[in-house]
Every structure is written in structure tokens, then in C-alpha cells.
Amino acid sequence: MMAALQFDNISKVFPGVKALNGVSFEARPGQVMGLLGENGAGKSTLLKILGGQYKPDGGRLVVDGQERHFGSAGDAIAAGVAIIHQELQYVAELTVAENVLLGRLPTRFGLVDHKAARQMVAAQLANIGVDLDPAARLSDLSIAQRQMVEICKAVMQDAKVIAFDEPTSSLSHRETEILFRLVKRLRSEGRTLIYISHRLEELYELCDACTIFRDGRKIVTHDVMADVPRDRLISDMVGREVKDIYDYRSRQQGPVRLEARGLRSDRLPEPLSFAMRGGEVLGFFGLVGAGRSELMRLLYGADPRRGGEVLLDGQPVRASAPADAIAAGIVLCPEDRKEQGILAHSSVAENINISCRRHGLAGGVFLRHAQEAQRADDFIKKLRIKTPNREQEIRLLSGGNQQKVILARWLAEPGLKVLILDEPTRGIDVGAKNEIYKIIHDVAASGCCVIVISSELPEVLGISDRLIVMRDGRISGELDRASASETAALALALPDGATAAH
Numbered sequence: 001m002m003a004a005l006q007f008d009n010i011s012k013v014f015p016g017v018k019a020l021n022g023v024s025f026e027a028r029p030g031q032v033m034g035l036l037g038e039n040g041a042g043k044s045t046l047l048k049i050l051g052g053q054y055k056p057d058g059g060r061l062v063v064d065g066q067e068r069h070f071g072s073a074g075d076a077i078a079a080g081v082a083i084i085h086q087e088l089q090y091v092a093e094l095t096v097a098e099n100v101l102l103g104r105l106p107t108r109f110g111l112v113d114h115k116a117a118r119q120m121v122a123a124q125l126a127n128i129g130v131d132l133d134p135a136a137r138l139s140d141l142s143i144a145q146r147q148m149v150e151i152c153k154a155v156m157q158d159a160k161v162i163a164f165d166e167p168t169s170s171l172s173h174r175e176t177e178i179l180f181r182l183v184k185r186l187r188s189e190g191r192t193l194i195y196i197s198h199r200l201e202e203l204y205e206l207c208d209a210c211t212i213f214r215d216g217r218k219i220v221t222h223d224v225m226a227d228v229p230r231d232r233l234i235s236d237m238v239g240r241e242v243k244d245i246y247d248y249r250s251r252q253q254g255p256v257r258l259e260a261r262g263l264r265s266d267r268l269p270e271p272l273s274f275a276m277r278g279g280e281v282l283g284f285f286g287l288v289g290a291g292r293s294e295l296m297r298l299l300y301g302a303d304p305r306r307g308g309e310v311l312l313d314g315q316p317v318r319a320s321a322p323a324d325a326i327a328a329g330i331v332l333c334p335e336d337r338k339e340q341g342i343l344a345h346s347s348v349a350e351n352i353n354i355s356c357r358r359h360g361l362a363g364g365v366f367l368r369h370a371q372e373a374q375r376a377d378d379f380i381k382k383l384r385i386k387t388p389n390r391e392q393e394i395r396l397l398s399g400g401n402q403q404k405v406i407l408a409r410w411l412a413e414p415g416l417k418v419l420i421l422d423e424p425t426r427g428i429d430v431g432a433k434n435e436i437y438k439i440i441h442d443v444a445a446s447g448c449c450v451i452v453i454s455s456e457l458p459e460v461l462g463i464s465d466r467l468i469v470m471r472d473g474r475i476s477g478e479l480d481r482a483s484a485s486e487t488a489a490l491a492l493a494l495p496d497g498a499t500a501a502h
């Protein structure tokens with residue numbers, strides 16, 4: 001069948017960065033084409049060209065047999081192309097129907113015909129199997145529901161090509177299933193779908209074919225995704241062999257270092273307790289809303305404690321604010337790094353060094369500057385942060401590379417004793433995940449306690465010495481490394497009666 005979409009020798013240059021370098025590949029109607037590649041490989045830039053946000057510096061874009069030169073997002077929409085971006089674009093104060101039909105709302109006697117709009121959108125939502133009230137305001141919806149609104153909009157615009165940029169990074173398991181069902185349905189209607197993700201399991205489940213990027217170049221297109229072994233995908237992406245991504249090594253464990261005794265909060269149904277040793281990596285697993293982040297926020301002083309105590313090396317830590325916890329050596333790298341603490345217009349180096357500055361390290365201005373530069377360069381190298389140099393503004397980095405910078409900031413914290421990482425590898429490529437796991441090992445091996453919260457079960461199982469599973473705000477069980485398995489962890493995480501096939 002004819003390609004619905006063709007990229008032919010596409011290039012795009014930003015100051016100091018060749019984001020795309022002569023990329024060519026095609027996608028057919030009724031095909032889901034996965035795009036894979038390390039952070040900064042150029043995937044989102046390609047989608048922005050496809051969506052009319054950027055103009056390519058060279059090459060041809062062919063949609064539906066016609067060469068296109070999009071000057072704006074509107075041009076792309078008119079040509080039947082819709083992009084579901086990482087950061088969704090909607091008007092929070094308008095309703096579902098108003099968002100879907102934005103710019104094309106039906107009118108009656110010169111006024112917007114809200115009833116007709118709602119009926120039109122209700123019909124389309126039913127048609128694509130999405131259960132949403134067209135009169136609901138976007139501000140009242142979950143991220144997953146807002147995404148459904150975007151997809152409904154794309155279908156109503158009769159988009160023949162729909163591209164998704166990491167759509168599942170903020171979705172729960174159930175929401176992901178709903179999305180997948182919808183994507184498969186769009187495929188069966190003969191649309192051409194492009195799908196970016198760092199989660200290999202997802203790509204295997206959803207994609208028919210895949211194209212791999214590295215450093216702005218296309219490395220290969222595999223026409224049959226299912227035939228490509230996992231190791232091959234990884235080595236094509238990172239340009240080297242990664243034998244065991246989790247790289248687990250046992251560590252010497254010291255005496256109990258951190259103890260949470262009967263911690264209570266307004267949001268948790270019962271007091272929670274656990275203890276861990278220095279040198280230990282303790283994983284916390286549970287479904288979204290199980291209470292893992294709430295518990296960590298209590299440890300960190302981000303939420304008020306209503307009872308209980310935290311002991312570090314036998315001494316009580318009275319953290320009524322995160323600054324107290326940090327001063328005691330307890331650091332939390334939050335899940336939503338974008339909203340919590342990115343200094344968008346500051347450089348990579350400044351973003352890495354702000355916590356060290358707070359500690360006012362000794363030495364004159366010049367010495368400090370040199371130390372900061374060194375620290376920034378070390379992390380850029382260690383975490384393979386793709387940036388022209390340490391002075392680049394962080395907002396100009398790809399999504400995954402911004403995550404790495406923020407992670408580096410917490411890893412650079414002086415006096416670290418307890419490191420709490422909430423979803424540390426979300427949106428991060430496999431090569432860098434491997435680096436992050438090595439760093440987690442090193443931090444623990446130096447005698448610190450490392451707590452990792454992750455929704456990716458293979459990840460927590462792969463790196464933790466022990467796993468605590470939470471459900472409905474309670475600790476539902478504990479598994480040591482020898483007895484931990486996906487089935488055992490899911491049995492503890494899922495509501496009673498649900499099967500592990502969930």
C-alpha cells in the first residue's frame with residue numbers, strides 16, 4: 001500500500017545542535033510506526049516538523065502523496081495531520097465539546113450553539129468508545145481524559161496521520177489500556193499512526209514497525225517489530241551493548257539507618273512504619289494512588305505529619321518542611337520534576353548546582369565557579385546529558401535530558417544520607433536508565449539508604465534489595481529479593497479479587 005507519510009532526507013539544525021541529520025522513512029495507512037531513540041535523538045523535533053511547528057532546514061515531507069511545506073500547526077491540521085504532544089494543548093476553562101470544536105464551533109443566529117456542539121462531540125466520543133461528558137470542563141479532568149479529548153479532536157478533524165509523543169508517561173495501567181484500545185481502533189480504521197515511547201514493552205505491544213534514531217540520524221527501520229529482539233533494539237538505540245540493564249550487584253548492608261514509626265497524615269488511612277539499613281535499596285511498588293508518594297512526602301516534611309516519628313541513625317528528625325529534611329540529609333527527587341524546581345531560563349550548570357550553592361561551600365568565588373563547572377561537566381558525562389555545553393538553557397534540552405539534569409541536582413546534594421527517588425526514570429531512555437541504576441548502586445554502596453518508587457514493576461524488581469508493596473494507603477506486604485516476582489508484587493498491589501492479568 002502507498003505510504004501515507006514519507007520523510008525524505010529531513011534535517012533540522014538548532015544553534016550548536018544538529019537535531020535531525022538526513023532522516024528518511026515511510027509509514028503506511030493502518031500501521032503503527034514506533035519511534036525509538038535516546039533522549040535528544042531527535043524524535044520530538046521530527047514530530048514538530050510533521051505538525052507544522054518547525055520548518056525543516058532540508059528535505060521533503062510528503063503526506064498523502066503530496067509534498068508539504070507547513071507554515072503553521074493549522075496547515076498540518078488542514079492536511080490531515082494531528083499531533084498529540086507531550087504537553088497537551090487545551091483551554092482548561094472550556095468544556096470538552098468546546099475544546100474539541102475550538103475554532104469550528106457550530107452557531108445558530110450568530111451565537112455558539114452549545115447544544116449542537118455537545119451532541120456532535122457526544123456522538124464522536126461514543127463512536128471512538130470514550131466515556132466522557134462533553135459538558136465537563138477540561139480543568140476537572142485527569143491527564144488521561146484530556147488526552148482522550150485531544151484524540152477525539154484529531155478524529156473530528158478527520159486526521160489521517162496521528163502522532164503520539166510519549167502518551168503514557170503520566171497514565172496509570174488502566175488508562176494505558178484504554179489508550180491502547182483506542183490506538184488499535186484508529187489503526188483498524190486505516191489511519192497512519194506514529195508512536196514515541198521509551199517503554200519497550202509498550203512498543204512491542206502496539207507497534208507494527210519501528211524506526212530507531214541516534215544522534216539525529218535514522219539508524220534503521222524494522223518492518224516487523226515483533227521480529228526484532230529486545231537486545232538489538234537497545235544496542236541500536238544506544239550504540240553499544242547493554243547486557244543487563246539493571247546491573248544489580250549485592251552490597252554490604254550496615255545497621256538500620258532510617259526508621260519511620262507510625263507516621264500519620266490526613267491522607268493516609270492508618271499509621272505506617274518501615275525501617276531500612278544503610279547500603280540498602282528499598283523499592284516501593286503500588287498502583288497510582290496507593291499512597292507511596294504520600295508516605296515519602298511525610299518523610300520529607302512536604303506534608304504535615306499528624307503523628308509518629310522518623311529516626312535517622314537513631315536520632316529523631318523533626319522535619320516540618322523539606323529544608324529541615326535536606327539539612328538532615330534526606331532528599332526527595334519528586335515525580336513531577338518539571339513543575340517542582342526546574343529553572344527553565346537558567347543554564348544546565350545552574351540547575352545542577354543550586355542545592356550545593358544553598359550549602360555555601362567554602363572557597364572564593366573563582367574556586368566555587370570552577371567546582372560548579374566541574375560538577376556540572378561530571379554529571380553531563382555520567383548521565384550522558386545531551387547538551388552543546390553546560391551553559392545551555394535547560395528549556396532547550398529534550399524532555400528526557402531535562403529530567404536527567406534535575407536528577408543530577410539531587411544526586412549532587414552534599415551530606416546525602418537518604419535518597420528518595422520518585423519515578424526516577426520516567427521519560428528517560430534505556431542507556432541513561434542503565435547509568436541511573438549504576439548511580440543508585442553507588443549511592444547505596446557508599447552507605448546511604450536509597451528508596452525508589454516506580455510504577456514499572458520490572459524496574460523496582462530489578463534494582464531493589466527489598467520491595468514494599470502498598471495498596472489503598474496501607475502497606476500490603478513486603479518481599480525480599482529472593483521471593484520478589486511480578487506475580488507476587490501484583491497480588492499484593494491489586495485490589496482483592498483482581499487477577500494478576502489486570
Ligand SMILES: Nc1ncnc2c1ncn2[C@@H]1O[C@H](COP(=O)(O)OP(=O)(O)OP(=O)(O)O)[C@@H](O)[C@H]1O
Nearest residue numbers: 014019039040041042043044045396397398399400
Ligand atoms: N528549540 C530548540 N533549541 C535548541 N536546541 C533544541 C531545540 N529543540 C530541540 N533541541 C535539541 O535538539 C535535540 C533533539 O531534541 P528532541 O526533543 O527532538 O529529542 P527527543 O528524541 O525527542 O528526546 P526525548 O526522548 O528526551 O524527548 C536535542 O539535543 C535538543 O536539546
